[in-house]
Amino acid sequence: MTSVSEEPERGGERERDPERGAYGGEAAGAGGAGSAAGASPLPEELRALGRSLDPAGAAGSESMVERVLAQILAERIPAPVAEPPRAGAGERLRTARRWTRARWRSLTATLCGLLALLALTPPVRAAVLDWFDFGGVEVRYDPSAVPSAGAEVPGCGRSLSFAQAERRAGFAPLVPRTLGVPDAVTVTDEPRGRSLMSLCWHERGRVIRLDEFAASLDVTFTKTVREQPEWVELGTEPSATGMSDPALWFPRPHVLSFWLVGADGDRYTHEERTAGPTLLWTHDGAGGEDVTLRLEGVASRSRAMDIAKSVGAWPPVSSEKSPN
Amino acid sequence: MIARVRAGEPEAYAELVRVHTGIALRAAAALGAGADAEDVVQQAFVKAYCALGRFQDGASFKPWLLSIVANETRNTVRTAARQRTLAGREAAFAEAEPLIPESADPAVATLETERREALLAALEKLSEEHRLVVTYRYLLEMDESETAQALGWPRGTVKSRLNRALRRLSRLLPDFQPREGGDERE
Numbered sequence: 097m098t099s100v101s102e103e104p105e106r107g108g109e110r111e112r113d114p115e116r117g118a119y120g121g122e123a124a125g126a127g128g129a130g131s132a133a134g135a136s137p138l139p140e141e142l143r144a145l146g147r148s149l150d151p152a153g154a155a156g157s158e159s160m161v162e163r164v165l166a167q168i169l170a171e172r173i174p175a176p177v178a179e180p181p182r183a184g185a186g187e188r189l190r191t192a193r194r195w196t197r198a199r200w201r202s203l204t205a206t207l208c209g210l211l212a213l214l215a216l217t218p219p220v221r222a223a224v225l226d227w228f229d230f231g232g233v234e235v236r237y238d239p240s241a242v243p244s245a246g247a248e249v250p251g252c253g254r255s256l257s258f259a260q261a262e263r264r265a266g267f268a269p270l271v272p273r274t275l276g277v278p279d280a281v282t283v284t285d286e287p288r289g290r291s292l293m294s295l296c297w298h299e300r301g302r303v304i305r306l307d308e309f310a311a312s313l314d315v316t317f318t319k320t321v322r323e324q325p326e327w328v329e330l331g332t333e334p335s336a337t338g339m340s341d342p343a344l345w346f347p348r349p350h351v352l353s354f355w356l357v358g359a360d361g362d363r364y365t366h367e368e369r370t371a372g373p374t375l376l377w378t379h380d381g382a383g384g385e386d387v388t389l390r391l392e393g394v395a396s397r398s399r400a401m402d403i404a405k406s407v408g409a410w411p412p413v414s415s416e417k418s419p420n
Numbered sequence: 421m422i423a424r425v426r427a428g429e430p431e432a433y434a435e436l437v438r439v440h441t442g443i444a445l446r447a448a449a450a451l452g453a454g455a456d457a458e459d460v461v462q463q464a465f466v467k468a469y470c471a472l473g474r475f476q477d478g479a480s481f482k483p484w485l486l487s488i489v490a491n492e493t494r495n496t497v498r499t500a501a502r503q504r505t506l507a508g509r510e511a512a513f514a515e516a517e518p519l520i521p522e523s524a525d526p527a528v529a530t531l532e533t534e535r536r537e538a539l540l541a542a543l544e545k546l547s548e549e550h551r552l553v554v555t556y557r558y559l560l561e562m563d564e565s566e567t568a569q570a571l572g573w574p575r576g577t578v579k580s581r582l583n584r585a586l587r588r589l590s591r592l593l594p595d596f597q598p599r600e601g602g603d604e605r606e
Contacts, residue, residue, distance in 0.1 A: 146559030157441035164465040176472035
């Protein structure tokens, strides 16, 4: 992780330091690059845990064979017959999924009457996850989606205090230390009672905007791209799975769709705008939930990555300079 | 083997059951079936038999079976309580005799128990998806592609979720110091 641990921990509400306190693997800081992939004892511990679940003695399998065969005979279950390859397991699964999805859709629409919800379970999501899994963001490929020229990063509007923002969003803001205290913090309501937190900085007449939301939730943003974004790595230490803090860099302007809650607090409007170069990644939130972050308004990939690497819980410094 | 079962030889299915009972029971236990693990596994084997006609040639049987076990566990557990509580799982673990050699130092045995409990508690705090991926990949000792098949996720998703789940786990285990260097870790 980053070398931010010299920052004093303020405000006793944070009971653990997310930068330290981890066990083995990536956080065994002293080991540095030496404690590389595979050296982490955690997977071994977990395998041992799994083996400890096995019942003692192998007698179980014989009695299981008897029980299963007895039931198959008793219920006169016919011998399975291979089905034609076209209706293979995968095909059937897909058919079933399509059917369920279609049904689920109409059910939801009936129950909620909300078109918004339909778009939250887009059929392309499964394919999208194939190469991209940051909860809450969907990336669609559509060469015909031409972004409009000269778009600007929208500002955040009137600012809340950090404490207000945290209360409304349900998680503490994550702040990149390289950008420092934001000029504004706002929280926008999203469908299904969740919230989007936005932090804005003004820099030479331009806006740098950082959107944050709980990653475990459904699609919040849809990015429609004409060319695939690039994978970049924010981490330096190889992890057990060979990927170290993956992030996605969208070098070109693209169409971004998102939801806004209406004035009655009950209806959602689908908004679309052109987003500039964007970096997308996830970070461990203080509450244990992953938070997805999208940084917009920084045109340089390396600077965007530096900003992303410096993200941490706030406040690392004195709280007297609060945005308000 | 599957071809023989399809050809109407139930004995051939016996062999499949024999080979996979162990891992199926482990899966049911790991997924929270507790005392119902054996019943869950029996039902899963029967359902797998019924569905064998749809099994895709060339696919791997184990992840396919374990996804049926997982479903069956979910159904069973759901009817009982929502999910086994931590206490319930610990009871399940207590039933499964800890694999500690008899010669082991009691202090070491206590340590082992504490480690297991801490690991379990940490697993319990993970999100469902993270817990699943860790369970399939490590507790059930499947490789990445088997995990992907069992969960019905793309491999990239397995990779990235596993990555995050492990990190989260290690953060949830603050007191879980690795034993002194050189001690059985390679």
